[in-house]
Amino acid sequence: QLRLTESGGGLVQPGGSLKLSCAFSGRTMSGYHLAWFRQAPGQDYKQATGVTFDDGSIFYADFVKGRFTISRNNVQNTVDFEMNNLKPEDTAVYYCAAVQREVYSLQPSHWRSWGQGTQVTVSS
Numbered sequence: 001q002l003r004l005t006e007s008g009g010g011l012v013q014p015g016g017s018l019k020l021s022c023a024f025s026g027r028t029m030s031g032y033h034l035a036w037f038r039q040a041p042g043q044d045y046k047q048a049t050g051v052t053f054d055d056g057s058i059f060y061a062d063f064v065k066g067r068f069t070i071s072r073n074n075v076q077n078t079v080d081f082e083m084n085n086l087k088p089e090d091t092a093v094y095y096c097a098a099v100q101r102e103v104y105s106l107q108p109s110h111w112r113s114w115g116q117g118t119q120v121t122v123s124s
Contacts, residue, residue: 002027002113004096009118012086016122020081022096022115030074033099035059036081037108038092038120045095045108049081052104059106063089086122093117 008020020036035050049070050059058070067086072079079096095118097111105111 002098004098004113004115006094006096006115006118009094009120011121011123013124014087014122016086017082017084018086018120020083020094020096020118020120022079022081024077024079024098027100029072029077029079029098031101033102033104034070034072034079035097035111036070036079037095037097037111038090039095039117040089040092043092047106047108048094050104050106051079053101057104059104083120086120088122091120091122093119 003025005023006020012018031053033053036048037045038048039045048061048064051070051072067084069082096115098113099111
């Protein structure tokens, strides 16, 4: 059974950095698209970034471009999300998600497997 486990969240001051990590287990990660979503209080899930399984194409939402970086390691079965220059509006629960070999989508409903989420709070 596929399992996704996030780590690395916490409290950080504006302008600071955090690195989230997602451990992928139970399946072969190389056959899955991977993404990081976030959900702020009272808001819907939004895809912040994702990486395809086949050619490694990367998507970044406008609200993270130039600040955040995704990287996948198919040997260590991890997908990391490095976040720099954090802003208070980045405060949210961040989720790792995966879907196997289907068309890549930004829609949360398309993603079959989710981690439990990790809280990121940006505040002074």
